[in-house]
Amino acid sequence: MKRRASPTRIGVFMLGALAVLVSAVVMVSGSGLFASRERAQAYFEGSVYGLQIGAPVVLRGVRLGSVVGIGIVHEARPGQPGQLTVPVEIQIDRARILSAATGADLGASGSSAAPTVHELVQQGLTAQLSMQSLLTGLLYVDLDFGRVPPGAAAAASAPRVGHAAMAVIPTVPTPLQELHRQLQQVDIPRLLTDIAGAAAAARQLLADPKLQQTVQELAQASGELRALLARVDRRIDPLADAMQGTLQESRRAAATLAGALADAGDAVDRIRRAADRVSATMARFDRVADDAQPLLEGARRAADELARTAQVLRSATTDDEGALPRIDAAALELARAARAVRDLADLLERQPEAILRGRSVSP
Numbered sequence: 001m002k003r004r005a006s007p008t009r010i011g012v013f014m015l016g017a018l019a020v021l022v023s024a025v026v027m028v029s030g031s032g033l034f035a036s037r038e039r040a041q042a043y044f045e046g047s048v049y050g051l052q053i054g055a056p057v058v059l060r061g062v063r064l065g066s067v068v069g070i071g072i073v074h075e076a077r078p079g080q081p082g083q084l085t086v087p088v089e090i091q092i093d094r095a096r097i098l099s100a101a102t103g104a105d106l107g108a109s110g111s112s113a114a115p116t117v118h119e120l121v122q123q124g125l126t127a128q129l130s131m132q133s134l135l136t137g138l139l140y141v142d143l144d145f146g147r148v149p150p151g152a153a154a155a156a157s158a159p160r161v162g163h164a165a166m167a168v169i170p171t172v173p174t175p176l177q178e179l180h181r182q183l184q185q186v187d188i189p190r191l192l193t194d195i196a197g198a199a200a201a202a203r204q205l206l207a208d209p210k211l212q213q214t215v216q217e218l219a220q221a222s223g224e225l226r227a228l229l230a231r232v233d234r235r236i237d238p239l240a241d242a243m244q245g246t247l248q249e250s251r252r253a254a255a256t257l258a259g260a261l262a263d264a265g266d267a268v269d270r271i272r273r274a275a276d277r278v279s280a281t282m283a284r285f286d287r288v289a290d291d292a293q294p295l296l297e298g299a300r301r302a303a304d305e306l307a308r309t310a311q312v313l314r315s316a317t318t319d320d321e322g323a324l325p326r327i328d329a330a331a332l333e334l335a336r337a338a339r340a341v342r343d344l345a346d347l348l349e350r351q352p353e354a355i356l357r358g359r360s361v362s363p
Contacts, residue, residue, distance in 0.1 A: 040117040042127040042169040050139040059143040065092040117167040128172040
């Protein structure tokens with residue numbers, strides 16, 4: 001008789017198989033089921049050939065996610081050609097950005113404090129296509145900050161089609177696309193016309209006889225200039241010697257002038273000292289004259305007294321005939337003495353220094 005299977009054993013087996021399946025899924029996904037992921041869009045106007053679903057999304061060399069969708073959108077414009085844009089949908093692990101900013105464990109799960117893509121866009125986040133390898137030509141999405149003006153980033157951040165709740169990352173053209181855009185703005189036909197006109201004008205100028213004459217005149221002027229330089233070169237040495245001699249003479253003259261100035265300074269010093277001595281002598285003369293003034297006055301008064309005495313003696317002795325000759329002689333002596341005293345007074349008045357130096361002899 002056949003044995004009946006135990007329901008308990010079947011249930012335990014099913015639970016073990018389910019646990020193994022869940023563990024396998026978690027291991028294969030790399031704990032991605034619990035990660036803080038967010039989707040965003042980036043609209044590229046150029047070609048995205050080489051970009052594939054699953055291509056990495058990188059911020060400063062750190063992979064944050066991957067490309068999950070690529071499409072193409074046609075925007076119709078009234079009266080103008082339609083514009084084609086390529087929306088690329090990417091998925092970003094915000095927890096990695098938070099871990100890089102806070103220094104948390106890279107294996108930690110996401111947190112509600114992680115910045116959203118919209119917040120990153122407000123801080124200047126932009127997207128650009130870059131090449132993974134020159135051999136394969138595959139592209140990836142490169143994220144970075146501050147590559148476009150804030151106004152342009154804000155204008156490009158508005159959603160264009162569908163997914164109104166999904167953030168839009170502004171895009172930046174690649175250097176090759178920027179070069180292509182600038183070349184498209186160049187008016188090639190006009191540029192070629194200008195080049196052809198410049199070439200024709202150059203040919204006409206080169207064929208002008210006046211230009212040939214001008215070239216010949218320039219060659220002649222160049223030869224004359226070389227000859228002039230040769231003459232100047234031959235004469236520059238004698239001129240330099242003459243200038244050297246003149247410089248030496250100037251130095252000697254300067255030395256002589258310096259000596260003369262020194263002698264003149266000595267002479268000025270001697271004259272100053274002589275003037276000081278003359279001033280001192282004149283001061284002494286003034287003091288002598290001041291001291292001799294009372295003496296002169298006394299001499300004058302003595303002379304006057306002697307004269308009056310002689311006159312009295314002469315008048316008193318007019319009656320005595322015997323004594324008259326002797327008295328006359330005495331009166332004459334007194335008169336001469338009075339004159340001598342008066343002359344001395346006059347001399348000292350005119351020449352006060354006669355007391356020190358003696359009487360000067362008039363020429």
